[in-house]
Amino acid sequence: MTLTTKDRLVRAAAELLREGGREALSTRAVSAAAGVQAPTLYRIFGDKDGLLDAVATYGFKSYLEGKHALGETDDPVGDLRRGWDLHVEFGLQQPAFYMLMYGEPRVREARREADAILRRIVGRIAEAGRLRVPVEQAAQLVHATGMGVILSFLASPPDQRDPDLIVAAREHVIAAITTDSADEASDIPSRAIALKAALEKEPGDVLTPAEHAMLAEWLDRLAR
Known part of the structure; x- marks a missing residue:
């Protein structure tokens, strides 16, 4: 070719x-x-940023293909685990591309797609009534924790990297943002989070855009 x-x-x-x-x-x-x-x-x-955007997209192509290939199951928390593992694996195997994507203030287009995939998974957890904190906060916490693990490993000699730390960090952040079942998330904040996620997915036409915005603000307050 x-x-x-x-x-x-x-x-x-x-x-x-x-x-x-x-x-x-x-x-x-x-x-x-x-x-x-x-x-x-x-x-x-x-300009050079245009080139770097293209390089980041090229480097992240296999990662994004892998993300899409994971698909969706009936267990969004399980999907989050698999997405986490793929993210960490890519960061450790392709550190130069990872740092180009996440190590600079500029947010490149390929990263926007990856962030959207993470937010969609977290949103599905919210829709299932199993999210303890607002969707954006949960997504940021998952990303920050995963990135912290990757950077910590990359800064350490290979023989000093404990693979159990990856699993421990993953389970810690999942426990911090989710419940074991929808029945456990019976408090007002969790219900508010689930309702907002459902409305964002299917807003309908009962409320005006202004009313949607106001309701979203109220639900955010309740979630906090």
Whole structure:
């Protein structure tokens, strides 16, 4: 298959990223590795951030495919566990791409998709009446804990990494945000969270947009 100039630039940048990290991705180095002139890079990607977005998408392609391949089961908490394991595995196996995605203030498009998948899983837990805290807070806590585990492992020599820590951290955060069953989540905050998740999924036309916004605000207060 003949590669386009854009493909050559992205693959050259991806290889430089793997070998030398983020610092290796100068426009000059990428252009030279792809065998093109620097103006060509800017013409295709607009600027360096455009190139980095393309590289992040390229690197995260297999991860996102894996996320989608997990599918959905009748157990959203189990789905969250499997998603966590896939996320941590990718971060440890592809640290350069992971840091490009999560180690910078700029949020790249591939990360937006990954974040949306996580939020959708957490939303399904809320719909099942098993979420203790608001959806956004739960999603942020899951992500922050997973990222903390990955960064901690990457900063440690391989022989000092305890794989049991991954499972312990996963189960700790799941216990913090979920209940064992919907029957346990009978308090007002959990019911408010479940109702908001249901309304977001099927808003209907009984309430006006302004009324939806007001109800969502009230439910958030109750959830807190």
